[in-house]
Amino acid sequence: MSKSAAAPVNLAEKLSQFNELWSQKKVAVLNDYEVKLAKLKGEFVWHTHEDTDELFLVISGRLTLQLRDGTVVLEPGELFVVPSGIEHCPVADEETAILLFEPAGTINTGDAGGPMTKPAEILS
Amino acid sequence: MSKSAAAPVNLAEKLSQFNELWSQKKVAVLNDYEVKLAKLKGEFVWHTHEDTDELFLVISGRLTLQLRDGTVVLEPGELFVVPSGIEHCPVADEETAILLFEPAGTINTGDAGGPMTKPAEILS
8 A cells, every 4th residue: 555645625524623604614626616614504695696606515404595586405415506696595594514616716795795704714 | 485496416316326337427517617426446547637626525435546646545525636637546445426526528537548438427
């Protein structure tokens, strides 16, 4: 067996490193895209990303993506891509852990701004 | 509760729809990137993607990514990004299910070609 080249990213371990809600943590970079983790509880803000689709993958808990024409409920092991230009508002009744995939620099509140706007942080 | 807007992608359900090994199945699109699933067992071919990084996330089983300077072993819930230009060869001793994330059109065997080259298929 050859030596270990690098460590994988263990999602559960990364999630254990923070408790803050609605704060995206970068755990990997792929070209000019980022993999981020977040913990959610309660309701976010309605917003739109005009320039990019946004991928949500639920790791634990349950995420409801409110869209203007209905809702998408995601259980663990389920993903959904919100297309660019589509207004959405995430809500989680229980604490929910998600993986996000989107271009680097995507702002969490999209076009809406406001007090929940927060740049993604590198998880050390 | 408003009506359901669209169905999420359930990864376990998608994985239950095929048994073929080393055949990538597209399950979602994000901008010009794709989310793909694959089942692996045995050893693939050494290859390089000169133009893109490649993300591997293990869903079940155990994946070893052989690199020229070592190995990375991925258990379920672990991910690793192989940087562009880095030669790699996936190997799985037991049947292993993975999620891949990379630009649309990325060829599974990269620069190596050969009999295992196969375009990703849409999973209906």
